[in-house]
Amino acid sequence: MMQPQEQATPPAIQVDRLYKSFGSLKVLREITTEIYKGEVVAVIGPSGCGKSTFLRCLNLLEMPTSGKIYINGEEITNPNTDAMRIRQNVGMVFQHFHLFPHMTVLNNIAYAPMKVKKVAKEEAREQARDLLGKVGLGEKADTYPSRLSGGQKQRVAIARALAMNPDVMLFDEPTSALDPEMVKEVLEVMKAVSDTGMTMAVVTHEMGFAREVADRIFFLDGGKIAEDAPPSEFFTAPKSDRAKQFLEKML
């Protein structure tokens, strides 16, 4: 939805020759790319190709073995950079939600703004209520997460990440742990988030979502970005055989 911008504003995310190994296992081999402000990128590929690891490197939940990552022009892989400060601006949504089970839904959302950004309690709760309304769960404010369905939990998790007003949102297989009938409600919320102009990187198996919402598709294979194309191009005319095989299985 947004064209790559001129050099004046740096890309929201810039990745320069990123490598990541776990012991002798090389998971990511030289990933170099940029994601511009407001872009939605769907990261797809066969399992074990490094999709999640790539995403987790972007907020330093995994430390890259080598290479550089810049968020809004700031190098986050520099050892002197405060990872915590960077993470405040990079929201993440997990496959298994990871809501805080001992806090109410409202406190789940209001906690980080209060603790990390020192937002006043009333203001944080007000904002949390507002976000809950936006994800369609206004009436669940005082419920504990254990009482929610998977789809509801994930919507709360999205609200929790948004409460920090991040510049970038990362989604790590957000619908993979959900019952099929709950996938749609989460995807709709994600689409609404993308409509606000949020920069998003989404690891997903939902080809329909990728095709409809994403501006670009990253097809990862063997720890590399094998293809980087708009969905119209990728889904109709994939360049590599691997991508063709993958799409045959998925569609």
Add this chain to the structure above:
Amino acid sequence: MITLLNTSLDRFSDTFLLAQMNLDFSRIMPSLGFILGGIVVTLQFTFLSAILGFFWGTILALFKISKFKPLYWFGMAYTSIFRGTPLLVTLSLFYFATPQLTGYDISGFQAGVITFSLNSGAYVSEVIRAGILAVDRGQQEAALSLGVRYKPMMLDIILPQAIKNILPALVNESIALLKDSTLVSTIGAQDLLRRAQIVGAEKYVYFEPLLIVAVIYYVMVMVLTLAANYLEFQLRKSG
């Protein structure tokens, strides 16, 4: 109240087998108040040691999951030493060695609280460490991804969940503390057991006062157990 108890106990021992044991509570009845006063001492002692031991144990647990090696080794060595020595030995060491080394005289009660806190900390730290490690790693990742730093993450997110999971084990530890508190009677602190012994020595009747304190200990342990069950139930409701 006491006379009522006395008469009912008399009736009890008249009508049942206890009569054949020659139980005679009447001789120690004047000292009953003195014995019951030991409840306060015992509870104070247990409560103080449990609280101090819990805080110390939490700190030790954090040492033991620390990536900073000296803290890790300190925590491990500390636990090993306190778990590897009999409580009665460390208790006597603190009571008798402290005046010799520092010139300060400490009361049996003080020596007891210090020793029991340090000892309990070693045991509790293992429980808390296991509890922390049992909290889903995703909780930590969620906190990190929101930019929450180590201290608030531990205090607000990880520890509350860890402690909820290990609550039964913590209560068992405080029950063990309550029962082990009888050891301080050996260094002159006037706890329940010590008072029963004093009364026994005065009146030349040992069975009755000891029987009374045994029942009191049992009741206290049961109350603690029931309270714990209730607490656990309440916590489970919150998911």
